[in-house]
Amino acid sequence: MEVLKINDLHVSVDETPIIKGISITINKGEIHAIMGRNGAGKSTLANVVMGHPAYEITSGDIVFLGKPLDDYEVYERARSGMFLSFQYPPSIPGVQVGNFLKKSVASVRDQQLKAREFRKELNAAMEQLEMDKSFLSRYVNDGFSGGEKKRLETLQMLLLKPQLALLDETDSGLDIDALRVVSKGINEIAKDSGCLVITHYQRLLDLVKPDYVHAMIDGKIVMTGGPELALKLEENGYDWLEA
Amino acid sequence: MSEQAHEAVGDYRYGFHDPEQATIRFDKGLSEQVVRDISELKNEPEWMTEIRVKAYHHFIERPMPKWGNCNMLDSINFENVTYFLRSSNKTEKDWDDVPEDIKNTFERLGIPEAEQKWLGGVTAQYESEAVYHSIREDLEQQGVLFFDMDTGLKEHPEIVKKYFCSVVPYTDNKFAALNTAVWSGGSFIYVPKNVHVEMPVQAYFRINAKNMGQFERTLIIADEGSSIHYVEGCTAPTYSTDSLHSAVVELIAMDNAKIRYSTVQNWSANVYNLVTKRGIAHANSVIEWVDGNIGSKLTMKYPSVILKGEGAHAEVISVAYAGEGQHQDAGAKVHHLAPRTTSNILSKSISKNGGRSSYRGMLQVTPKAEGCRSKIVCDALMLDDSSRSDTYPTMEVGNSTADLEHEASVSKISGDQLFYLMSRGFSEEEAMGMIVNGFFEPFTRELPMEYAVELNKLLELEMEGSIG
Numbered sequence: 001m002e003v004l005k006i007n008d009l010h011v012s013v014d015e016t017p018i019i020k021g022i023s024i025t026i027n028k029g030e031i032h033a034i035m036g037r038n039g040a041g042k043s044t045l046a047n048v049v050m051g052h053p054a055y056e057i058t059s060g061d062i063v064f065l066g067k068p069l070d071d072y073e074v075y076e077r078a079r080s081g082m083f084l085s086f087q088y089p090p091s092i093p094g095v096q097v098g099n100f101l102k103k104s105v106a107s108v109r110d111q112q113l114k115a116r117e118f119r120k121e122l123n124a125a126m127e128q129l130e131m132d133k134s135f136l137s138r139y140v141n142d143g144f145s146g147g148e149k150k151r152l153e154t155l156q157m158l159l160l161k162p163q164l165a166l167l168d169e170t171d172s173g174l175d176i177d178a179l180r181v182v183s184k185g186i187n188e189i190a191k192d193s194g195c196l197v198i199t200h201y202q203r204l205l206d207l208v209k210p211d212y213v214h215a216m217i218d219g220k221i222v223m224t225g226g227p228e229l230a231l232k233l234e235e236n237g238y239d240w241l242e243a
Numbered sequence: 244m245s246e247q248a249h250e251a252v253g254d255y256r257y258g259f260h261d262p263e264q265a266t267i268r269f270d271k272g273l274s275e276q277v278v279r280d281i282s283e284l285k286n287e288p289e290w291m292t293e294i295r296v297k298a299y300h301h302f303i304e305r306p307m308p309k310w311g312n313c314n315m316l317d318s319i320n321f322e323n324v325t326y327f328l329r330s331s332n333k334t335e336k337d338w339d340d341v342p343e344d345i346k347n348t349f350e351r352l353g354i355p356e357a358e359q360k361w362l363g364g365v366t367a368q369y370e371s372e373a374v375y376h377s378i379r380e381d382l383e384q385q386g387v388l389f390f391d392m393d394t395g396l397k398e399h400p401e402i403v404k405k406y407f408c409s410v411v412p413y414t415d416n417k418f419a420a421l422n423t424a425v426w427s428g429g430s431f432i433y434v435p436k437n438v439h440v441e442m443p444v445q446a447y448f449r450i451n452a453k454n455m456g457q458f459e460r461t462l463i464i465a466d467e468g469s470s471i472h473y474v475e476g477c478t479a480p481t482y483s484t485d486s487l488h489s490a491v492v493e494l495i496a497m498d499n500a501k502i503r504y505s506t507v508q509n510w511s512a513n514v515y516n517l518v519t520k521r522g523i524a525h526a527n528s529v530i531e532w533v534d535g536n537i538g539s540k541l542t543m544k545y546p547s548v549i550l551k552g553e554g555a556h557a558e559v560i561s562v563a564y565a566g567e568g569q570h571q572d573a574g575a576k577v578h579h580l581a582p583r584t585t586s587n588i589l590s591k592s593i594s595k596n597g598g599r600s601s602y603r604g605m606l607q608v609t610p611k612a613e614g615c616r617s618k619i620v621c622d623a624l625m626l627d628d629s630s631r632s633d634t635y636p637t638m639e640v641g642n643s644t645a646d647l648e649h650e651a652s653v654s655k656i657s658g659d660q661l662f663y664l665m666s667r668g669f670s671e672e673e674a675m676g677m678i679v680n681g682f683f684e685p686f687t688r689e690l691p692m693e694y695a696v697e698l699n700k701l702l703e704l705e706m707e708g709s710i711g
Contacts, residue, residue: 050666054658074665075673084666090659094681100667103677107668139681156667 001028002066003164003194004049009060011041011048017058018044020219026164026194033197033205035233036216042198043087045216046166049196050084051077065163079108083162085153087169091141097152098122098136105159125158128188129181146173154185165189167197171204183207202234215241255511255538256704259351260480261344263452265370267329271454272322275299278424281327285393285427288400291407298413298423305417308543310603311572315541319515324456324487326425328370334391341367341375349375352478354447357693362474363442364389368459369449371427382440388433389444392460395431402433406462410493410521410549418517418543422458422491429459429490434469434500443472443505443691448488450479450514456487463493465500465528472503474691478538481511485540488514494522496530498552503531507694509701510538512568518544526552526581533689534561536571537701545603547576550584550615557586562686565598565630566705574603574635575619579612579645588619591683594630595705601633602651610641621651624682626675676703 004026011019018041026032034042048055049062051074062069064082072080092100101122106113126135129151141149150170157165167186171179186195186208197208205213205227213229214221215238222241223229267284269277278299282292307316335341338355349355349367354375358365364378366389373391382389388399396403413423430446450457465471479486488510496502502522510516516539522530532546548557563571577586592600602621623632634651656678664674680687680699687695 050662052662073670074662075668075670078666078668086663086666088659090657090663092660092664092678092681094684095677100677104667104669107673139684160668 002026003028003064004196005063006049007060007063009048009062010058011044012056012058013044013054018055018219019048021060022219022221024214024221026196028163028194029191030212031190031195031197031208031210033199033210033213033230034216035199035213035230037238040216041219042216043168046084046168046196046198049166050074050082075107079110081163082166083157083160083164084166085150085157085168085170087172089141089149089153091139091144093139093142095140096136097138097140100140101156101159104156108160121159125155128158129155129185131155147175147178150174150182151178154182157189158185161189162193164194165196167195169198169200171199171201179204179207202230205230217241255481257352257478257509258481258511260451260482261348264330264342264344265328265452266332267327269325269327271325273299273324273326273425277326281425281427284327287396290404291396294408294413295424298420301413302417302420302424305420307417311543312541312570315515315570319485319487323454323484325452325454326456326458327427328452328455329372330370330451331372331374334373334376334394336377338375345369345374348449348451349447352447352449357445361442361691361693362445363440364444366391366430366446367449368428368446368457370452370455371457373428378444379442385438386435387438387440388431390431392429392431392462393427395462399431399433402464403431403462406464406493406495410495410523411491411519415519418489419491419519422460422489422519425456426458426460426491428457429461430463430473431461432463432471432473434465434471436466437468439469440471443474445474445476448475448477450486450488453482454484454486456489459490461490461492463502463504464495465497465502467497468499469497470501472505474505474694476506476694477508477510479511479514482513484513486514488516488518488539490518492518492520494530496522496524496528496555498526499528500525501529501531503533504546505533505690505694507535507690507698508538508542512538512540512566514539516542516544518542520544520546521549522547523549523551524555524557527554528552529556529558531558532561532575533686534559534573535686535690535698536561536563536573537698539571540568541570541572543572545574545576545605547578547605548586549578549580550586550612551580553581553583555581555584557584559586559588560686560689561590562683563590563592563600564702564705565592565594565600567596567598569598571598571600572603573601576605577607577617579606579608579615579617581611582613582615584612584615586617588617589685590621591624591686592622592632593624593626593679593682594632595626597629599631599633601635603635605637605639606647607639608642608645608647612642612645614644615642616646618648619650622682623653624679625653625655672706676706679706
């Protein structure tokens with residue numbers, strides 16, 4: 001099943017073209033990795049799929065679960081099964097994690113949650129990510145370390161069970177233990193969804209095995225391959241692709 | 244409510260009103276005779292009549308404050324205010340005996356349920372006087388006095404005489420003078436030594452009639468080693484002409500006592516809310532003001548604490564929400580008069596749709612106040628470019644051993660926060676509501692749960708229809 005289909009997408013910010021013609025198709029159960037240098041447009045791609053208002057699609061289109069996304073609001077995309085794990089999740093002071101998770105899951109599932117069942121589900125997911133209960137009474141991302149933020153992002157993904165998971169530099173700021181538990185979470189979700197992993201480094205891809213690796217330079221995908229491409233990029237950099 | 248009125252005030256859910264059922268209604272306008280008539284009607288001792296008359300003359304002579312919002316203040320027409328209105332001939336102890344119309348109003352506001360669930364006592368004031376009053380038996384047996392102020396004066400004139408105007412003299416400001424001249428209703432509380440009132444006691448103030456002035460007077464005395472939490476809520480219907488609410492609250496915390504006074508003021512957007520609140524804290528006592536200002540047209544209110552005894556502590560947590568046409572001029576005043584006194588002030592304000600919120604603060608440290616400590620934090624959140632937020636902090640520090648901190652911040656809701664929350668399934672309005680509730684959370688968590696839930700709902704309602 002096609003989860004995401006991007007057709008010849010061009011995107012600008014303040015009239016500066018950032019993405020210059022990208023096409024990708026992601027099927028259910030597939031993990032796609034996008035690698036590239038800083039500024040290549042990787043994060044822009046994830047944000048524009050999620051519907052960030054700062055980006056303008058100048059041509060091409062994005063089809064999610066068979067529907068063109070054109071006018072879908074950010075929250076409508078979320079409610080129809082799309083999830084973005086942020087590279088830099090902002091803090092929401094005064095909003096407790098537990099309360100936030102409950103409301104978010106209820107919004108996305110469009111149903112009232114049974115308190116006890118949700119609690120059980122939450123406990124299991126937190127256990128899996130080796131997160132302490134004290135997380136729940138802290139404010140969302142407020143004063144969190146880089147690793148804590150990424151764990152919370154992954155926790156949300158586990159609870160929301162998206163059909164499409166966009167993971168923007170989920171490995172940055174993670175120590176090796178955190179990387180291990182976060183990867184476990186991603187692999188679990190990836191079984192039943194399409195997954196787009198944006199990363200600089202091979203080390204995440206050792207744990208989350210991609211089916212496809214796309215090398216991105218200056219807003220374009222210049223080469224697509226299997227896991228071996230990631231190893232080659234790690235070893236040789238990107239210069240050889242620019243010839 | 245008419246279509247236009249609805250547009251002018253938004254979705255003010257307490258904007259309903261009942262037909263006015265006055266048993267006694269004074270003509271509009273103020274004179275010495277009106278003041279004397281109020282006192283006579285209430286059968287007051289002569290000393291009270293005399294204070295009222297003196298206060299009346301002071302009110303007449305005292306010029307309008309030249310700060311806050313002069314335009315709004317100058318537009319108050321004191322001749323168009325009804326200064327006394329009696330809706331019921333007595334204060335009932337049994338809810339069933341409260342007149343039907345009035346009972347309906349308070350039932351719509353949820354008062355009787357709240358009492359059953361979590362209050363130690365409740366008084367409900369309608370227009371000028373209390374219409375219902377009750378206190379839990381166990382508190383009564385422990386000697387706790389909790390009356391409406393008129394009854395307090397009748398039953399315990401010696402206590403009232405001793406403390407009335409002792410914290411807020413009528414010469415304090417023009418509106419304290421007005422209140423002292425025409426006061427009616429409010430609460431009188433005395434907590435005996437070492438008695439702890441575990442459940443909050445509540446007063447609910449409701450203005451129903453048009454052009455009404457409500458001037459309640461509250462006096463709370465916590466004797467040595469005792470504690471009490473008092474909660475007040477306020478609402479009024481929305482009329483096209485303005486109402487005036489001008490209260491005075493005096494708190495006295497004796498040695499080692501603790502008083503917490505929580506307010507969620509949600510007057511309709513046609514009410515002038517000009518209130519003087521002050522407490523005196525004796526040695527090692529604690530006075531806490533938890534003060535929420537959501538409604539009204541203009542609020543000018545600066546809960547204050549005079550830290551008179553060594554080691555006394557003041558806590559002032561206030562929030563203000565200023566929407567279209569509203570000006571919340573709120574803040575706090577703390578006077579450190581004794582050694583090792585401490586204070587924390589946290590002020591949070593939100594301005595939206597052209598609303599204006601101001602923090603006006605005063606921190607005084609006298610030469611005698613050795614080794615005192617104070618922390619002031621002011622945070623303002625602006626929801627759009629047409630709104631306004633100002634800070635007017637004043638510090639008078641006469642002692643170099645004082646440890647003082649002052650932080651202030653002004654912020655806007657960031658696009659990153661909105662995008663993040665929307666990517667988690669929240670609509671833009673829900674996301675705004677969540678950020679706003681989070682911003683007020685340090686205040687809300689201090690409220691009894693029922694109030695906190697209510698306040699969050701109110702703020703969420705305020706965010707609806709706000710995205711253009």
